[in-house]
Amino acid sequence: MKEPKKGASFLLDTLTPEEIFTPEDLTDEQKMIAETARSFIEKDVLPVLDEIEEHHRFDLTVSLLKKAGELGLLAGDIPEAYGGLGLDKITTMLVTEEFALSRSFALSFGAHVGIGTLPIVFFGNEDQKKKYLPALASGEKIAAYALTEPSSGSDALSAKTTARLNESGTHYILNGEKQWITNSGFADVFVVYAKVDGDKFTAFIVDRDTPGVSTGPEEKKMGIKGSSTRTLILEDVPVPVEHVLGEVGRGHVVAFNILNIGRFKLAAGAVGAAKRVIDISARYAKERKQFDRPIGDFALIQAKLGEMAIRTYAAEGITYRTAGLFDDMLRALGEKVNDGREVARGIAEYAIECSINKVFASEVLDYVVDEGVQIHGGYGYMSEYEVEKAYRDSRINRIFEGTNEINRLLVPGTLVKKAMRGELDLLGAANRLQQELLSLMPTTLSDELFDAEMDMLDKAKKIFLMVAGLGVQKYGEKLEEEQEVLAGVADVVAHIFAMETAILRAQKAVRSVGEDKARGHIDLATAVVHTSFDKIEVLAKDMLAHMESGDLLRTQLSVLRKLTRREAIDIIALRRAIGKRQLQADGYTTNA
Amino acid sequence: MKIVVLLKQTFDTEEKVVIENGVIKEDGAQFVINPYDEYAVEEAIRIKENGDAEVVVVSYGPARVEDALRKALAMGADRAVLIEADHPVTDEAGVAEVLAKAVEKEAPDLILAGNFSVDNGAGQVAPRVAEILGLNHVGAVTKVTLEGDDVVVERDAEGDLERIRTKLPLLLTAQQGLNDPRYPSLPGIMKAKKKPLDRLTLSDLGLGDISPRTTVTNRYNPPKKEAGEILQGDIATQVETLVKKLREEAKVI
Numbered sequence: 001m002k003e004p005k006k007g008a009s010f011l012l013d014t015l016t017p018e019e020i021f022t023p024e025d026l027t028d029e030q031k032m033i034a035e036t037a038r039s040f041i042e043k044d045v046l047p048v049l050d051e052i053e054e055h056h057r058f059d060l061t062v063s064l065l066k067k068a069g070e071l072g073l074l075a076g077d078i079p080e081a082y083g084g085l086g087l088d089k090i091t092t093m094l095v096t097e098e099f100a101l102s103r104s105f106a107l108s109f110g111a112h113v114g115i116g117t118l119p120i121v122f123f124g125n126e127d128q129k130k131k132y133l134p135a136l137a138s139g140e141k142i143a144a145y146a147l148t149e150p151s152s153g154s155d156a157l158s159a160k161t162t163a164r165l166n167e168s169g170t171h172y173i174l175n176g177e178k179q180w181i182t183n184s185g186f187a188d189v190f191v192v193y194a195k196v197d198g199d200k201f202t203a204f205i206v207d208r209d210t211p212g213v214s215t216g217p218e219e220k221k222m223g224i225k226g227s228s229t230r231t232l233i234l235e236d237v238p239v240p241v242e243h244v245l246g247e248v249g250r251g252h253v254v255a256f257n258i259l260n261i262g263r264f265k266l267a268a269g270a271v272g273a274a275k276r277v278i279d280i281s282a283r284y285a286k287e288r289k290q291f292d293r294p295i296g297d298f299a300l301i302q303a304k305l306g307e308m309a310i311r312t313y314a315a316e317g318i319t320y321r322t323a324g325l326f327d328d329m330l331r332a333l334g335e336k337v338n339d340g341r342e343v344a345r346g347i348a349e350y351a352i353e354c355s356i357n358k359v360f361a362s363e364v365l366d367y368v369v370d371e372g373v374q375i376h377g378g379y380g381y382m383s384e385y386e387v388e389k390a391y392r393d394s395r396i397n398r399i400f401e402g403t404n405e406i407n408r409l410l411v412p413g414t415l416v417k418k419a420m421r422g423e424l425d426l427l428g429a430a431n432r433l434q435q436e437l438l439s440l441m442p443t444t445l446s447d448e449l450f451d452a453e454m455d456m457l458d459k460a461k462k463i464f465l466m467v468a469g470l471g472v473q474k475y476g477e478k479l480e481e482e483q484e485v486l487a488g489v490a491d492v493v494a495h496i497f498a499m500e501t502a503i504l505r506a507q508k509a510v511r512s513v514g515e516d517k518a519r520g521h522i523d524l525a526t527a528v529v530h531t532s533f534d535k536i537e538v539l540a541k542d543m544l545a546h547m548e549s550g551d552l553l554r555t556q557l558s559v560l561r562k563l564t565r566r567e568a569i570d571i572i573a574l575r576r577a578i579g580k581r582q583l584q585a586d587g588y589t590t591n592a
Numbered sequence: 593m594k595i596v597v598l599l600k601q602t603f604d605t606e607e608k609v610v611i612e613n614g615v616i617k618e619d620g621a622q623f624v625i626n627p628y629d630e631y632a633v634e635e636a637i638r639i640k641e642n643g644d645a646e647v648v649v650v651s652y653g654p655a656r657v658e659d660a661l662r663k664a665l666a667m668g669a670d671r672a673v674l675i676e677a678d679h680p681v682t683d684e685a686g687v688a689e690v691l692a693k694a695v696e697k698e699a700p701d702l703i704l705a706g707n708f709s710v711d712n713g714a715g716q717v718a719p720r721v722a723e724i725l726g727l728n729h730v731g732a733v734t735k736v737t738l739e740g741d742d743v744v745v746e747r748d749a750e751g752d753l754e755r756i757r758t759k760l761p762l763l764l765t766a767q768q769g770l771n772d773p774r775y776p777s778l779p780g781i782m783k784a785k786k787k788p789l790d791r792l793t794l795s796d797l798g799l800g801d802i803s804p805r806t807t808v809t810n811r812y813n814p815p816k817k818e819a820g821e822i823l824q825g826d827i828a829t830q831v832e833t834l835v836k837k838l839r840e841e842a843k844v845i
Contacts, residue, residue, distance in 0.1 A: 028659060032666060032781050039775040072778025085778055517619075591620055 004329040007349040008415060010500060011461060011493065012429055017508035020501065021090065021324020023316060023590075024509055030091050037073060037098035045102045053104055053226035053389075056218060058186045061108050061226070062142065069139025074113050078121055079338055083134030089326040093268045093319065100272030103393050104226030111182035111227075112136070114265045115258050116143025119191045119203060122340035123246040123254050128205060129340075132189060144187035146178035146206075146232050147255060154406050156193075157201055157252055161234065163194040171238040172196065172204065174212075178232040184215050185228030192234070193251050200249035204239050212237035223392030257344040260354045262401045264326075264347075267319050267357035270365040270397055274312045277365075277372040277390050279587030281305065284387075285375055286583055295375070302579030303572070304375055308368045309582050310531065310575070313524040313590065315364040317501035322353045352414050355407040356494045362397035362404060369394040409483065411490035412468065430469035433462055440562050449510065449522065450503055452567065453529040457499050459563045460533060463540050464492050466559065474547050488543045495532040502528035509590075519592035520581060527574050537564045593644070593760075595636045596698050597669065598691055598705035598718060599651045601660035602626040605710055614811045625660045628706025631766035634773040635736060636704050637668040643738070646670050648698055652690045653680050658789065666776030666784035673698075673790045675797065682712070683804040688720030693797040695721060702743075703763040707732045715765075722763040730756055732767035 002019075026034075045064055051057050068074055076092035078084020092113075099106040117136045120128055120143075135141040152158040161176025174194050181190070190206045190213075206213060216231035246254050282305055285296035295301050329346040336342040347354075369391040373380035380387050398404045419426040443455050468489050475482055506525035509518040537560070544556045581589055603609065604622035611617070625633065636647045649664040651657050652675040661672040675690055695703060703722070708715030715731075722729035734753075735746035745756045748767045776784070794802070823830040838845045 028662065029781055029785060032663060032776060032784075033778055036775045036778065036781065043775075070777070071775065072780075075778065085782065087778070 002328045002331075004332045004346075004349075005325060006423060008352040008418060008424055008493075010497060011415075011464060012425065014458075015500070015504060017504045017511065020321045020504050020508075021327070022505040022508050023320050024505070024512065025320075025324075026090070026094070030094060033087075033091055034094040034098050036071060037095045038101070040068060040071060040073065041099060041102045041105075045105050049102060049105060049226060056185075056226075056228070058228050061105065061228070062186050064105065065109065065112060065142060066139040068109065069137065074109075074117075074139050075137040077113060077118060078133050078137045081338065082121075082129045083137040085137075089330065090320070090323040093265070093323045096265050096268040097272035097275075097319075100269040101276050103273070103389060104224040106269055106272075107224050107227040108183055110265060110269060111145060112143050112187075115145035115262045116183065116187070116189070116191065118261060119145070119245055119254050119258050120205065122257060122344040123203070124205075124340065127242065128245070132205065136189070141188040142183055142186060143189045143191070144181050144183040144232075145258070146181045146184075146190050146192045148179050148181075149177060150179050154403055156255060159193055159195060159201065161192070161194040162198070163196045163202060163204065163239070165196070165241070166238070169241065171240055172244070174204065174206065174234045174237040174239055176234050178234070180219065180229055181215075181232045182227055182229055184230040184232050185218060190232060191245065191254075192232070193255060194234075196248050201251040201255075202248045203245035203251040203254040205243040205245055206234075206237065206239055210237050210239065222395060223389070224396055257348055259402055260344075260347050260351050263354040263358035263407065264319070264322060266397060266401050267315070267361035268323075270361035270394075271312065271316045271319050273390060273394065274308070274315065274361075274365045274368040275588040277368050277387060278305065278308050278312060278582055280386055280390075281308070281372045281375045282582045282585070282587050284379075286586070288377075288379075296583045299576055301375060302576045302583065304371045304579065305582040306527075306575035306577070306579030308371055309578050309588060310524055310527040311364040311367060312588060314498040314502055314528045314532070315361040317505050317528075318353075318360060318497055319357055321501045321505075322350060322357055325350050325353065352411050352418075352493070353497070355402070355410045355414075356490075356497055358401060359404045359407045359490070360494050360498060362394075365394045365397060405483075405487070408487040408490040411493055412471075412479075412486045415468070415489075415493075416472070426465070426468075430465045433465045433469070437462075437466065437559050440559070442562070442565060449515065450507060450525075453499075453503050453526060456529055456533045456566060457496070457503060460492070460496050460499060460536050463536060463560065463563050464489070464496060466556075466563075467492065467540050467543050470544070470547055470556070482546075485543050485546065488539045491539055492536050495536050499529045499532045517592060520578075520590045523574055523578055524590060526569065527571065527578065530569055530571060533564070533566070540564075593701040594646045594648065594698065595639060595702045595704060596695050596700040597629070597632050597636050597647065597649045597664070598695075598703065598721065599629045599633065599649050599660060599664060600626045600706070600709050600711075600717075601651065601653055601657045602709055602711045609813070611811050611813060614808075616811065623656060623659065625663055626706050626709045626711075628708060628710070628766055628768070630706075630773045631768070631770045632704035632706055632764075633664045633667055633669060634771045635766060636702075637774075638771065639702075639736070639738060640668070640670075648673060648700070650691060650694050650698070651675070652677070652687055652694075654678055661789060662784050663776060665787045665789070666781040667774055668780060669787075671788050671790075673792060675792045675794065677794065681802045681804050682808075683806045684712075684714050684716035684720060685805045686802045688717050688724060689802060690794065690797065690799060691717065692721045692724040693799055694792065696725060697797070701760045701762075703727070703761075705763065705765050707765045707767045718763060718765045725763075727761055727763050728758055729763045729765075730758065731765045733764050734767050734769045736764060736770070 048060050052060050072085055075084040076087040080086045099109050120132050136143055147156055149159050163172040163174050165172055188208050192204045192206045196202050212235040214233045219229040285301050286294050288295050326347055330337050333342055372387045373391050376387050379385050418424040445451050471479055471485050502525040506521040509521040540560055548556050601623045604624045607621050639645055640647050647669040648671045649661055649669045650673045665672055675694055705718035719729050730745050732748045733745050734748050737744040741760045743758050747754045823833050
């Protein structure tokens with residue numbers, strides 16, 4: 001069994017391809033489950049999706065969720081002891097990715113199986129799990145998650161909803177308003193956060209049929225129009241004390257742990273959606289003729305499809321790798337895997353990876369839908385075209401589950417904490433680097449596959465240590481206020497994760513099928529590495545110029561130049577070749 | 593009762609067929625249960641769910657066919673038999689000979705198969721199996737009702753509906769419209785991996801090398817369809833042009 005990796009340890013370690021999980025490692029069983037998910041979406045959901053989106057036919061949503069429940073598609077993350085299937089995280093990620101094809105329905109599904117159900121899986125006591133999970137697994141009951149309020153968004157702990165223990169001590173009386181609650185139009189169970197005695201942030205399970213629970217009108221939104229979004233209104237709602245989820249005053253533990261997995265699932269969905277947009281854009285580019293040629297014949301369209309595929313390959317790689325990290329961790333838990341809190345703690349080890357997934361994949365998707373519309377030209381602006389809906393639906397991903405700004409800040413914040421707790425020897429590494437940088441010599445590279453790229457990866461990690469180290473040294477406690485530097489560091493970290501994953505994945509593919517057949521992977525990974533490295537260089541330069549000036553800056557920049565010395569590759573040709581393959585395959589492909 | 597389903601794995605119907613040197617390229621292609629055979633699997637499982645039956649799926653082909661058999665098991669079949677051969681004989685007589693041997697060993701009451709396969713499309717294998725085993729056979733069925741040993745079958749007869757009453761043992765081939773196959777549920781998929789899948793070789797069945805009775809001499813894509821042409825002028829001119837084109841361009845008269 002693999003020893004689970006420490007969260008964010010990729011910044012310091014050198015890994016082999018065997019150490020990461022890649023999409024090419026799926027078992028036949030996992031593929032068959034993904035196929036069932038896809039068949040369900042294509043045959044049952046897509047034919048009625050317009051009806052749901054245009055006319056808010058949530059009765060259809062509810063019956064489809066029930067059918068998904070009958071197929072076992074809602075039960076993956078729920079342990080067998082409570083009517084679930086207790087599947088691995090890779091498999092449930094695959095289901096999420098396939099569901100993405102159904103846009104807003106995928107959101108109804110995600111809110112139910114993810115943030116709606118998981119708080120009870122992770123933090124429910126035995127009675128709560130027995131009472132709720134079987135019905136949530138079968139789709140008999142639908143769940144929703146109520147954290148946001150009109151005046152508390154990113155600052156979730158500032159919630160104003162109150163919970164007051166009644167005189168007989170049997171019930172908490174809840175009062176307040178929860179805003180933008182997905183599934184609120186039809187959910188039977190809400191996980192609600194409220195403050196006990198004014199300051200004890202606490203999670204509760206609230207049944208819809210409790211007196212005093214009501215919802216506002218459906219919100220009018222930019223996209224995801226087929227999901228139900230309303231305000232949840234709580235007026236003197238008596239919630240039995242047995243419905244406290246976790247402990248009074250420990251609601252933040254529930255909230256933050258759910259966000260970790262929620263962010264990861266969001267990324268998986270974004271990857272699925274990005275692949276779909278590449279599929280429809282490639283097909284459109286082949287059919288649409290201008291100047292007597294399919295527009296896919298033109299290099300600028302090929303370049304677009306190429307870049308869309310390159311970024312999607314990077315995002316896909318990190319989501320699968322992260323799911324693999326979860327599963328190694330959960331396997332290592334042994335029997336304790338049935339203890340939800342242990343599972344949540346195991347996943348929390350990868351809070352940094354979860355945030356990176358969220359930010360990276362949601363921004364890849366936004367890029368992909370934007371270019372998807374562009375490939376469609378004027379038709380892409382017309383509502384009857386799928387790409388127009390995908391474009392609008394994508395935008396929310398950068399906002400919910402923690403804005404991308406909050407998630408960026410979390411990456412360096414968590415890194416510092418890990419370093420302080422001695423979990424990650426960043427300080428030692430930064431000190432050793434200081435010595436090394438003084439006598440830095442250019443690396444001699446061989447012609448071996450990925451030798452140059454591995455060297456770039458190594459240099460990228462050094463750049464991270466150099467820039468982040470300087471930030472800590474320079475600002476100390478005040479670093480919190482230097483948000484651009486923090487966000488810049490987060491981006492460098494994300495690109496390192498993406499580069500490394502792409503190389504290791506391609507190397508694994510080469511070992512399994514040989515260089516010829518893995519040509520698609522090699523090209524995609526090469527492009528990921530070089531484009532990511534370009535971005536790292538710019539980010540580092542900007543951050544150094546902000547932190548230093550004069551001679552000190554000149555010295556730092558000269559070190560950066562040494563670290564970024566590299567041969568240019570013909571990225572234009574690479575992009576074009578990758579784009580052509582997407583066209584040939586009628587959609588997203590890693591094939592040569 | 594025991595039901596045997598004859599199953600073939602075929603190219604995904606959405607897969608593009610690429611021919612190289614007269615051979616269809618299989619690299620990276622997706623394979624599925626032949627859609628007509630999937631109706632047969634579904635029907636067998638429904639009969640089982642309505643009464644009491646053991647459903648055995650049987651296939652003859654290369655190792656990759658296991659995926660298709662596992663899917664049938666995940667849908668609800670009880671057992672699978674794969675007669676494995678790296679380069680299975682592809683002519684219908686040969687395939688039928690192999691399958692008939694395997695079916696004979698199972699001694700089923702009912703055999704279900706697809707009306708034809710979406711790749712070769714000959715529609716011969718199942719009737720040949722019935723012939724070898726001396727069984728009755730009804731093709732292209734759209735409804736099956738079991739009443740003890742009696743079987744009432746509705747079949748698609750060139751657009752008409754034919755109702756036939758017959759008896760077990762029997763071989764039926766499934767036509768589109770017979771049912772709407774289920775997708776395997778997640779619990780079904782997880783159970784499938786524990787269900788038995790027997791691998792047999794031709795010699796296990798007491799068969800030596802099978803020599804095909806037909807050979808494929810060439811394979812090629814149909815020529816690209818040219819744009820049509822609407823003839824102009826009065827009827828007499830049109831007929832004249834048509835005759836001329838048939839004689840000089842198409843060279844058919």
